[in-house]
Amino acid sequence: xxxxxxxxxxxxxxxxxxxxxxxxxxxxxxxxxxxxxxxxxxxxxxxxxxxxxxxxxxxxxxxxxxxxxxxxxxxxxxxxxxxxxxxxxxxxxxxxxxxxxxxxxxxxxxxxxxxxxxxxxxxxxxxxxxxxxxxxxxxxxxxxxxxxxxxxxxxxxxxxxxxxxxxxxxxxxxxxxxxxxxxxxxxxxxxxxxxxxxxxxxxxxxxxxxxxxxxxxxxxxxxxxxxxxxxxxxxxxxxxxxxxxxxxxxxxxxxxxxxxxxxxxxxxxxxxxxxxxxxxxxxxxxxxxxxxxxxxxxxxxxxxxxxxxxxxxxxxxxxxxxxxxxxxxxxxxxxxxxxxxxxxxxxxxxxxxxxxxxxxxxxxxxxxxxxxxxxxxxxxxxxxxxxxxxxxxxxxxxxxxxxxxxxxxxxxxxxxxxxxxxxxxxxxxxxxxxxxxxxxxxxxxxxxxxxxxxxxxxxxxxxxxxxxxxxxxxxxxxxxxxxxxxxxxxxxxxxxxxxxxxxxxxxxxxxxxxxxxxxxxxxxxxxxxxxxxxxxxxxxxxxxxxxxxxxxxxxxxxxxxxxxxxxxxxxxxxxxxxxxxx
Amino acid sequence: xxxxxxxxxxxxxxxxxxxxxxxxxxxxxxxxxxxxxxxxxxxxxxxxxxxxxxxxxxxxxx
Ligand code: HEM
Ligand SMILES: [Cu+2]
Numbered sequence: 160x161x162x163x164x165x166x167x168x169x170x171x172x173x174x175x176x177x178x179x180x181x182x183x184x185x186x187x188x189x190x191x192x193x194x195x196x197x198x199x200x201x202x203x204x205x206x207x208x209x210x211x212x213x214x215x216x217x218x219x220x221x222x223x224x225x226x227x228x229x230x231x232x233x234x235x236x237x238x239x240x241x242x243x244x245x246x247x248x249x250x251x252x253x254x255x256x257x258x259x260x261x262x263x264x265x266x267x268x269x270x271x272x273x274x275x276x277x278x279x280x281x282x283x284x285x286x287x288x289x290x291x292x293x294x295x296x297x298x299x300x301x302x303x304x305x306x307x308x309x310x311x312x313x314x315x316x317x318x319x320x321x322x323x324x325x326x327x328x329x330x331x332x333x334x335x336x337x338x339x340x341x342x343x344x345x346x347x348x349x350x351x352x353x354x355x356x357x358x359x360x361x362x363x364x365x366x367x368x369x370x371x372x373x374x375x376x377x378x379x380x381x382x383x384x385x386x387x388x389x390x391x392x393x394x395x396x397x398x399x400x401x402x403x404x405x406x407x408x409x410x411x412x413x414x415x416x417x418x419x420x421x422x423x424x425x426x427x428x429x430x431x432x433x434x435x436x437x438x439x440x441x442x443x444x445x446x447x448x449x450x451x452x453x454x455x456x457x458x459x460x461x462x463x464x465x466x467x468x469x470x471x472x473x474x475x476x477x478x479x480x481x482x483x484x485x486x487x488x489x490x491x492x493x494x495x496x497x498x499x500x501x502x503x504x505x506x507x508x509x510x511x512x513x514x515x516x517x518x519x520x521x522x523x524x525x526x527x528x529x530x531x532x533x534x535x536x537x538x539x540x541x542x543x544x545x546x547x548x549x550x551x552x553x554x555x556x557x558x559x560x561x562x563x564x565x566x567x568x569x570x571x572x573x574x575x576x577x578x579x580x581x582x583x584x585x586x587x588x589x590x591x592x593x594x595x596x597x598x599x600x601x602x603x604x605x606x607x608x609x610x611x612x613x614x615x616x617x618x619x620x621x622x623x624x625x626x627x628x629x630x631x632x633x634x635x636x637x638x639x640x641x642x643x644x645x646x647x648x649x650x651x652x653x654x655x656x657x658x659x660x661x662x663x664x665x666x667x668x669x670x671x672x673x674x675x676x677x678x679x680x681x682x683x684x685x686x687x688x689x690x691x692x693x694x695x696x697x698x699x700x701x702x703x704x705x706x707x708x709x710x711x712x713x714x715x716x717x718x719x720x721x722x723x724x725x726x727x728x729x730x731x732x733x734x735x736x737x738x739x740x741x
Numbered sequence: 742x743x744x745x746x747x748x749x750x751x752x753x754x755x756x757x758x759x760x761x762x763x764x765x766x767x768x769x770x771x772x773x774x775x776x777x778x779x780x781x782x783x784x785x786x787x788x789x790x791x792x793x794x795x796x797x798x799x800x801x802x803x
Contacts, residue, residue: 415749419760473767477760484758487750494762516770520777530781601784671755 163238163566163665170241171567173254177234178560178567180262182650184226185553189643191219196592196636199609200629212609213289214275220292221272224398224548225311226265231556232401233261233318236345238563239404240322242665243339244329253321261314267307271300291607293387296367296380299719305368312356319349337674338682340421341408341667347428348400350688351393351435354695358389358439370719379714381448382706388439389699396435398548400428402555406475406508408667409562413505414498416482418670422677423474429681430467433691434460437698444531448709453702454528460698461526468519475512481671503575507558507582511551514589518546521597536607539600542593550589557646558582564653571659573652577645584642592635595628602628 164171194215198205206212237254241247248254268288274280275287288300294308322345326338338346366378366386411418418424440457443449480494488497499505521543524530534540561578565571572578602618602625604611618625680686 472770473763476766477763480760480762481753481758483762485749485751485753491762491765520774523774524781533784671758 174234181230184222188223193640202633209609239341243341257317264311271304355393358386362386379710388442392439393435398552411478414482419477420672421670425681427467437694503578504562510586511554515551537600542596565662570656581645588638595631
């Protein structure tokens with residue numbers, strides 16, 4: 160048995176390259192996170208002008224939840240498909256092709272955002288994209304931002320096609336065999352992604368891009384918001400499903416056990432495929448213009464969506480327990496002591512899972528139509544998703560990196576103790592930051608606000624004080640940033656480390672209950688895709704029809720903010736001047 | 742140094758393995774959830790601040 164890089168050197172290079180883009184994005188995003196926490200808690204006044212806060216917040220959101228996560232997961236997916244089918248990619252050029260497209264898209268969107276830090280650029284004028292990662296109208300970005308986003312997404316589509324193609328060729332050579340579980344997870348996730356990204360593709364290509372180019376006067380904000388959330392909820396599962404994949408594939412192995420059940424894992428991924436999209440309206444409980452009935456349907460679908468996460472909790476914990484008992488663990492709770500807590504990959508993922516369980520609670524609050532009013536757009540919400548995407552996903556990815564890097568480079572992990580400190584520090588920092596954010600939200604402190612203090616009004620805390628909450632948030636944010644810094648040290652140290660021959664094999668143990676126990680229908684991807692599409696049509700046709708009916712395709716009008724068309728005007732001027740002077 | 746360390750003392754097959762520990766942990770999580778829900782009742786209805794429901798109940802006075 161060999162390491163990944165010995166078996167697939169060319170693919171290992173692709174994955175490494177994707178990971179490095181991901182880590183650079185993480186570094187930039189984390190730095191912005193620190194500035195936000197310090198400024199908005201009043202601990203350090205970082206920005207003279209509050210407007211800069213939104214450039215920072217957009218950078219934080221986009222670089223972390225679009226770039227860091229997606230770049231990491233495409234790397235993981237290449238690993239999963241090639242490992243489980245035991246074959247390299249079909250055409251390395253195509254693979255580098257989508258890598259290139261995604262890079263180009265990232266660069267365009269990233270530059271548009273970062274350019275917002277400077278008011279006026281020579282020649283091109285004002286470029287900015289302070290639209291936050293939700294890019295709602297009437298906030299308007301420079302066309303380069305939307306274009307970059309579109310190109311990035313097309314890159315992921317081609318990546319998906321690459322994996323489907325691998326599977327297709329493998330299938331011709333292995334007729335009648337079950338889809339190996341890791342590949343199955345990749346394919347179901349990508350099917351979900353294809354459906355989900357249709358919403359954002361329409362929003363960007365049909366409305367936002369032409370609007371920012373000045374081709375459209377106005378857009379219908381509610382329509383583009385709804386199309387955003389059509390994508391914005393399932394994108395959550397696009398982050399989460401690869402994290403679950405790591406929990407299903409790596410955790411049992413590292414715990415010294417085997418995955419409890421292959422059929423259950425398949426069921427979970429199918430449930431995500433069919434239920435992820437028809438729930439997006441749960442982010443719009445407070446949007447006027449969507450009737451309560453549609454919101455209720457979205458809430459019902461959301462509650463069903465808890466099921467696959469609870470199934471995951473069971474399967475993953477049972478697999479860990481299996482490992483612990485094989486390692487000699489005893490008793491109802493005593494087996495927990497037999498788990499490999501000294502291993503940063505294990506500990507990171509286990510802590511990520513624990514935080515996710517807490518996030519499950521605040522998620523249930525968010526999901527309830529009535530109780531959502533209590534927390535909507537308050538600081539509670541970032542408190543919630545720093546547990547989910549910010550920890551369950553981010554910490555799992557960082558922990559997985561400690562297993563992947565040696566596999567992908569053939570080099571020894573730089574420092575295991577440092578890695579262990581890093582994951583624990585993240586857990587501690589997030590406990591402070593997230594818990595205090597939740598509490599601050601309950602007091603009504605808003606999110607997305609540079610300076611949440613007002614003349615003649617003070618937030619009152621029933622327990623503790625606002626000052627105490629702010630200190631916890633600033634402390635937590637600082638520990639988290641420190642944790643990212645340590646992570647980067649370990650990554651760079653590993654990349655520069657010597658080659659080692661003691662890296663374990665790139666193998667995934669057989670599940671206790673294998674694919675032979677799962678009904679064949681689970682592998683019928685066509686069937687599940689059709690069901691997924693039907694559910695989406697049921698959930699979205701009427702709401703979209705009524706939004707368009709009421710507001711019109713291009714909306715009732717209104718002004719965009721900010722007016723970022725300067726560039727085009729300047730470019731047009733330059734072009735005409737150039738033409739005239741010739 | 743290999744990152745995985747099975748150190749297995751025994752092999753447990755599908756039939757010998759009974760995940761009682763998992764049941765215990767999930768049961769515990771369920772209890773925590775219920776307790777948190779009960780606690781939420783106090784946050785939502787008995788807090789001092791006006792919330793959407795609170796202000797309705799008190800006729801917008803508080
Ligand atoms: C160094 C660690 C981090 C710190 C200190 C931090 C801090 C913050 C703070 C204070 C906010 C709220 C700002 C506001 O609403 O005014 C925020 C928002 C956000 N964070 Fe983080 N965060 C960190 C890591 C992460 C990670 C790892 C992710 C995801 C992978 C993430 C995703 C987000 C998102 C999506 C938002 C919302 C942006 C918006 O409202 O548009 N953060 N972060
Ligand atoms: Cu959602």
